[in-house]
Amino acid sequence: xxxxxxxxxxxxxxxxxxxxxxxxxxxxxxxxxxxxxxxxxxxxxxxxxxxxxxxxxxxxxxxxxxxxxxxxxxxxxxxxxxxxxxxxxxxxxxxxxxxxxxxxxxxxxxxxxxxxxxxxxxxxxxxxxxxxxxxxxxxxxxxxxxxxxxxxxxxxxxxxxxxxxxxxxxxxxxxxxxxxxxxxxxxxxxxxxxxxxxxxxxxxxxxxxxxxxxxxxxxxxxxxxxxxxxxxxxxxxxxxxxxxxxxxxxxxxxxxx
Numbered sequence: 001x002x003x004x005x006x007x008x009x010x011x012x013x014x015x016x017x018x019x020x021x022x023x024x025x026x027x028x029x030x031x032x033x034x035x036x037x038x039x040x041x042x043x044x045x046x047x048x049x050x051x052x053x054x055x056x057x058x059x060x061x062x063x064x065x066x067x068x069x070x071x072x073x074x075x076x077x078x079x080x081x082x083x084x085x086x087x088x089x090x091x092x093x094x095x096x097x098x099x100x101x102x103x104x105x106x107x108x109x110x111x112x113x114x115x116x117x118x119x120x121x122x123x124x125x126x127x128x129x130x131x132x133x134x135x136x137x138x139x140x141x142x143x144x145x146x147x148x149x150x151x152x153x154x155x156x157x158x159x160x161x162x163x164x165x166x167x168x169x170x171x172x173x174x175x176x177x178x179x180x181x182x183x184x185x186x187x188x189x190x191x192x193x194x195x196x197x198x199x200x201x202x203x204x205x206x207x208x209x210x211x212x213x214x215x216x217x218x219x220x221x222x223x224x225x226x227x228x229x230x231x232x233x234x235x236x237x238x239x240x241x242x243x244x245x246x247x248x249x250x251x252x253x254x255x256x257x
């Protein structure tokens with residue numbers, strides 16, 4: 001008989017499980033970082049269930065986060081001049097395959113964009129699945145433009161405008177919107193991993209995050225299996241799918257100043 005151990009989406013997966021092959025990418029709609037064991041859960045922040053279709057660009061990528069990382073809201077980043085957004089670091093995986101929610105992929109880090117979202121640093125890593133046919137050709141950020149011309153520009157444009165249809169101003173970027181290279185990106189990953197280590201050990205202000213874990217032995221928030229199973233048993237059963245309002249298919253035309 002095997003007892004399956006409930007785990008935290010943020011804290012369980014090792015940041016780099018297979019040496020130099022890449023970093024673990026946990027593909028989700030959203031990790032509920034303020035709930036016990038950080039379940040995968042749809043983001044309903046500001047009632048945002050769907051992202052508006054914007055006229056100026058369209059991009060295709062898998063969106064997720066690196067485990068065991070934290071963009072510390074107590075720390076002002078020297079590159080952006082802004083504090084972190086209190087989330088794991090985001091990843092844009094640019095391979096051809098459409099991944100499923102909850103998939104865990106090993107990816108090769110290529111670079112990073114520095115989005116400033118409502119005054120907070122919100123890094124967007126650019127990466128590719130190590131099993132993608134293009135993975136051997138893409139080793140740094142300049143290779144993306146070489147083999148996927150226009151993709152980085154379109155990605156920047158989309159992140160710049162995607163909140164505008166809801167009445168928000170355009171998003172800003174550090175570095176004039178230019179993506180930084182692999183070396184810089186890996187430095188950011190290491191920094192956010194160090195912030196997470198302090199967070200999980202109780203050495204940093206958690207800012208409302210739930211740091212419960214069943215696997216990190218030296219964490220003050222270590223939860224035994226019995227209590228973790230209780231959390232799962234008390235979780236509400238999934239409800240019936242809601243009807244989708246046809247308005248989600250509307251295209252929005254935005255004008256940049």
